[in-house]
Amino acid sequence: MKIETRTTQESPALATTTATTLADAKAVHVRRRLTPLIFTALLLLLPLTLLAAVSTGSTAIPFATVLQILLDGSHLLHFRESWDPALAIIIWDLRLPEALGAALVGAGLAVAGVLFQGMLRNPLADPFLMGTSSGAALGAVIAFILPLDTTYGLFFSLTPLLAFSGALLTVLLVYAIARVGGRTPVVTLLLAGVVMNALLVAVQTLILTLSPQAQFNLQALFNWLSGGISVNSWWPVVIVGSLIVAGIGGALVLGQVLDAFALGEEGAAHLGLRVEWYKFLLIMLGSLLTAAAVSISGLIGFVGLVTPHMLRLLIGPRHRPLIAASALGGASFLTLADLLARTVIAPAVLPVGVFTALIGAPFFLYLLRQSKKEYRWS
Amino acid sequence: MVVNLRPESWNVSAAGGLPLLEVRHVTFGYELQPVFFDVCLQLAAGEMVGLLGPNGSGKTTLLRLLSGVLRPTQGEIRLQGRELDRWRRRELARVVAVVPQELHIPFDFTVEQLVALGRLPFVGLLGSYGPQDRARIEAAMQVTGVAALAKRPFNELSGGERQRVLVAMALAQQPRLLLLDEPTAHLDIRYQIEVLELVQRLNREHGLTVLAAMHDLNLAARYFPRLVLFQRGIVADGTPATVLEPRLLSRVYGIAVQVGIVRGTAHFSVVPPGSREAQEAEEEMAALEPPPRVFVMAGGGSGERVMRALADWHIPFLAGVLNMGDSDHTLALRLASRVLTEQPYAPLSQAALEELRTALTTVETLIICPMYVGPGNVALLGEALTAARQGCRVLLVAPETAATEPSDMAFIPDSESQELSLLLARTGIAARDYTGGEATRLVEQLLQAGARVISRLTEVLALSAA
Structure with a gap:
C-alpha cells in the first residue's frame, strides 16, 4: 500500500483579515455612527412634512398660522385669534385628519413591509403578498355596488369596513389553505396567496360586469383602487390610528423574533422559538396593519416595499430599530406623496398610489440592479 | 495497531451513568415512507462522536430529530x-445548540449581531441584553477566534470564518450538547482542519458533548474517538478501528476502500480505489477469505434470526436483494459479505435481478426467510426457482409459529399431493402472499424442485455449513 505522506498545518492562524473586505467593515462602522443621526432626521422630518401637508392646499396657509391654530386648538397655548376662523375649520376638519391619515397609512404599510420581508426572509416581499390587496379590493367593490348609500351619517362609511374585513378574511383563508399537517411552509403560503389573488380578482371583475350599479360608481371605484387617502372626519383616523399604533407596538415586541427568523425557520427553532406560532402572529399582525391602512387609503403600492428596504441600507438589519425607523420614514414618505398628489395638478387630485409607484418603482429597480446577487429566495 | 486518540472519553460512555442523550428504538418516516427503523444510540456527557454515512443515509434527519425539529x-x-417532547423549546435551546451546514442570511447582519442571537433563549423576547449576556457573547467570539471580525458583515466572510461564527453563535447558547451537520462540507482543507480543531478544543477544554455528521471519513477518523456508521439505521458504532473496517465501508458506501495508518500520523486513513495496486490489494484480500457459499433472501426483519446465526457461526453469506431502509438491509450491511441492494421502496429492477442471477450461480445453498411477498419482490422467488432447477439447495425457513405444530409432523400423508400441500402449509406462504397466489404457486414449484422446509435454526446452520 503506497500512500504519500504529507504534513498538514496543525493549527493554521485564526482570524485573517483580507484587504477586500475592509471596505465593508468600514461601511458597517459608518452605518453604526449614522444611526442616531438618521433617527434624529426622521423624527424632525415627520412633523415638518405634516406641517407642510397642512399648510399646502387650495388656500395656502403660512406655517406660523398653522402652528398658532394647532397650538391654540389643542389648548396647549393660547393665541389671540388673528386668523380667519374658516382656516381653523379647514385645518382641524379637513387637512389635519387627511395628513394624519396619510402618515398612519404610510407607517402601517412600511411596518407591515418590514414584518413580511423579515418573516419571509426576502427583501422583495411586500404587504400585499398574502392576498390582502385583492381581498380589500373585493370588499370595496361590494361596498360600491351595494344599493346602499356608501356613507352613513358622519360616523363611518361602508367601504373601509368592507375593505378591512375583506383583507383580513382573505389572509386568514390563505393561511388556512397553506396549513398542512401543523406547518405552514412559506412557499405554499406564497402560492396560496397568488392563487387567492387571481380568484378574488376574477370575482371582482365578475361582479363589476354583472352589476348595473357599477356603472355609476366606476370612477369612484377606480380612484379607490389606485389609492388615495380619503379621510374627511376624525373617526376613521382615531380607529385606524389606534389599530396601527397598536400594530406597530406589537411589531416592536416581535423585533427579536424577526432577527431570529433571518436564520431560517429551523435556525429560529434552534434558538428556542415556536416558529409556527410566531409565523402566525407575524402574518396576522402584518395583515392587520395592511388591512387597517388599506381601509382608508385604497391600494397604495411601494410604500411597504421601498421604505423598509431603504432604511435597512441606512441603519442595518436589526429589526427593532428598523421597525421604528420604517414607521417614521413611511409616515413622512406617504404624507409627502399625498401632498404632491394634491398639489401637482391642482385643483385636480392625483391618486397617491400613482405617485408612490412613479417614485418607488424606478428607485426600486435601481436598487435591484445595484445588488442583484443579494436577492436570493431561500 | 489501534491508535485511539481519546480512549478516556470513549470509556466515559462505556462506564455508564445517566447518558446525556438517549435514542430509544426510534423510527422515523416522512408521510408513509420510513427513513429509518428502530435506531438506538446513547451519548454520554463529554463524548465527541462522528456520524458517518453516505448521502441520503438519514444522518441529517437523525440530527433534526435530536434537535427537536422533527x-x-x-x-x-x-x-x-x-x-424531548416534554422540553419547552426555549429550555431545549439552552442545552442543545445546532451548527448548520451553512447559513444564507438575506440581510447584512454583523458577526456580533449574529452571535448575540445565540443569547435569545436566555434573554427572552422582551428582555434586553445584560452585562452577563455581553460577556457571554464576547467569550464565545474569543474562543472561536472571531472577535476581530465582530463588526464585519457575516455575508462578506470566508467559508471558514462563517463556520466559526456559527459555532460562536451556538456557544453563546451555553449548550451542553453541540450538534453539527457536516460542518466542513463547503470548506477547503485548511478551514476543514481549522473548524474541527476548534470543535475538538471545545470538547476537550470546555467539556462540550459533540455529535457531528461527517462526510469526510479521514477527518472523522482523525478527530472523533467514537464513530457511528449510519445507513438508514446504525450499522456500526465504536472506535475508528472497529467502524472503519474496509469491507463494512465498501458495503455501506458501495465502493471498495482501503484503510490504514499513513506513516507519521496517528489516525486511520481511508483511501478509495483508483490505482491498479488498490484493486490488486482488494483481490488479494478477497482471496484470503473463502467465498461465501450461502445466499440469504429476506426482508422486513424476517432474516434477522438467520443472518445473526450465520454470522455467529462464521459462515460467510451473501444477502439480497434488499431495499435500502429495510431493517434486514441494515443488518445485512453489518453481517453479510456482500449485499445486493435496491433503492428504497422500489420494485426490483432488471439490473438487480441480473446481479442476483449471477450471485446465485456462485452459491451452493439458498436460504429463503419467511418474508412477505408482494409484486415488488416476487421476482426473487422466480430467480430462486431457476437456481433450484440448476441444482442449488434451497431451504425455506418456516415461520416461528409454524415450528411449534407437532401435530402436523405426526400426521402421515397418504399421497404425494397431500404431502406437498402439507409442506406448503408449513411454509406459511399463503398468509404472506400479497401477489394474489403467484408467490404460493412459485413456492409450490420450489418444493417440487426439491426445496426443503426447515423449522429449526440449527438445521439451517448445519446444512449451510456442510
Whole structure:
C-alpha cells in the first residue's frame, strides 16, 4: 500500500483579515455612527412634512398660522385669534385628519413591509403578498355596488369596513389553505396567496360586469383602487390610528423574533422559538396593519416595499430599530406623496398610489440592479 | 495497531451513568415512507462522536430529530433523562445548540449581531441584553477566534470564518450538547482542519458533548474517538478501528476502500480505489477469505434470526436483494459479505435481478426467510426457482409459529399431493402472499424442485455449513 505522506498545518492562524473586505467593515462602522443621526432626521422630518401637508392646499396657509391654530386648538397655548376662523375649520376638519391619515397609512404599510420581508426572509416581499390587496379590493367593490348609500351619517362609511374585513378574511383563508399537517411552509403560503389573488380578482371583475350599479360608481371605484387617502372626519383616523399604533407596538415586541427568523425557520427553532406560532402572529399582525391602512387609503403600492428596504441600507438589519425607523420614514414618505398628489395638478387630485409607484418603482429597480446577487429566495 | 486518540472519553460512555442523550428504538418516516427503523444510540456527557454515512443515509434527519425539529414516529429520545417532547423549546435551546451546514442570511447582519442571537433563549423576547449576556457573547467570539471580525458583515466572510461564527453563535447558547451537520462540507482543507480543531478544543477544554455528521471519513477518523456508521439505521458504532473496517465501508458506501495508518500520523486513513495496486490489494484480500457459499433472501426483519446465526457461526453469506431502509438491509450491511441492494421502496429492477442471477450461480445453498411477498419482490422467488432447477439447495425457513405444530409432523400423508400441500402449509406462504397466489404457486414449484422446509435454526446452520 503506497500512500504519500504529507504534513498538514496543525493549527493554521485564526482570524485573517483580507484587504477586500475592509471596505465593508468600514461601511458597517459608518452605518453604526449614522444611526442616531438618521433617527434624529426622521423624527424632525415627520412633523415638518405634516406641517407642510397642512399648510399646502387650495388656500395656502403660512406655517406660523398653522402652528398658532394647532397650538391654540389643542389648548396647549393660547393665541389671540388673528386668523380667519374658516382656516381653523379647514385645518382641524379637513387637512389635519387627511395628513394624519396619510402618515398612519404610510407607517402601517412600511411596518407591515418590514414584518413580511423579515418573516419571509426576502427583501422583495411586500404587504400585499398574502392576498390582502385583492381581498380589500373585493370588499370595496361590494361596498360600491351595494344599493346602499356608501356613507352613513358622519360616523363611518361602508367601504373601509368592507375593505378591512375583506383583507383580513382573505389572509386568514390563505393561511388556512397553506396549513398542512401543523406547518405552514412559506412557499405554499406564497402560492396560496397568488392563487387567492387571481380568484378574488376574477370575482371582482365578475361582479363589476354583472352589476348595473357599477356603472355609476366606476370612477369612484377606480380612484379607490389606485389609492388615495380619503379621510374627511376624525373617526376613521382615531380607529385606524389606534389599530396601527397598536400594530406597530406589537411589531416592536416581535423585533427579536424577526432577527431570529433571518436564520431560517429551523435556525429560529434552534434558538428556542415556536416558529409556527410566531409565523402566525407575524402574518396576522402584518395583515392587520395592511388591512387597517388599506381601509382608508385604497391600494397604495411601494410604500411597504421601498421604505423598509431603504432604511435597512441606512441603519442595518436589526429589526427593532428598523421597525421604528420604517414607521417614521413611511409616515413622512406617504404624507409627502399625498401632498404632491394634491398639489401637482391642482385643483385636480392625483391618486397617491400613482405617485408612490412613479417614485418607488424606478428607485426600486435601481436598487435591484445595484445588488442583484443579494436577492436570493431561500 | 489501534491508535485511539481519546480512549478516556470513549470509556466515559462505556462506564455508564445517566447518558446525556438517549435514542430509544426510534423510527422515523416522512408521510408513509420510513427513513429509518428502530435506531438506538446513547451519548454520554463529554463524548465527541462522528456520524458517518453516505448521502441520503438519514444522518441529517437523525440530527433534526435530536434537535427537536422533527418528532419520531415511534420510539423516544431522552435528553438528560427527560423525553424531548416534554422540553419547552426555549429550555431545549439552552442545552442543545445546532451548527448548520451553512447559513444564507438575506440581510447584512454583523458577526456580533449574529452571535448575540445565540443569547435569545436566555434573554427572552422582551428582555434586553445584560452585562452577563455581553460577556457571554464576547467569550464565545474569543474562543472561536472571531472577535476581530465582530463588526464585519457575516455575508462578506470566508467559508471558514462563517463556520466559526456559527459555532460562536451556538456557544453563546451555553449548550451542553453541540450538534453539527457536516460542518466542513463547503470548506477547503485548511478551514476543514481549522473548524474541527476548534470543535475538538471545545470538547476537550470546555467539556462540550459533540455529535457531528461527517462526510469526510479521514477527518472523522482523525478527530472523533467514537464513530457511528449510519445507513438508514446504525450499522456500526465504536472506535475508528472497529467502524472503519474496509469491507463494512465498501458495503455501506458501495465502493471498495482501503484503510490504514499513513506513516507519521496517528489516525486511520481511508483511501478509495483508483490505482491498479488498490484493486490488486482488494483481490488479494478477497482471496484470503473463502467465498461465501450461502445466499440469504429476506426482508422486513424476517432474516434477522438467520443472518445473526450465520454470522455467529462464521459462515460467510451473501444477502439480497434488499431495499435500502429495510431493517434486514441494515443488518445485512453489518453481517453479510456482500449485499445486493435496491433503492428504497422500489420494485426490483432488471439490473438487480441480473446481479442476483449471477450471485446465485456462485452459491451452493439458498436460504429463503419467511418474508412477505408482494409484486415488488416476487421476482426473487422466480430467480430462486431457476437456481433450484440448476441444482442449488434451497431451504425455506418456516415461520416461528409454524415450528411449534407437532401435530402436523405426526400426521402421515397418504399421497404425494397431500404431502406437498402439507409442506406448503408449513411454509406459511399463503398468509404472506400479497401477489394474489403467484408467490404460493412459485413456492409450490420450489418444493417440487426439491426445496426443503426447515423449522429449526440449527438445521439451517448445519446444512449451510456442510
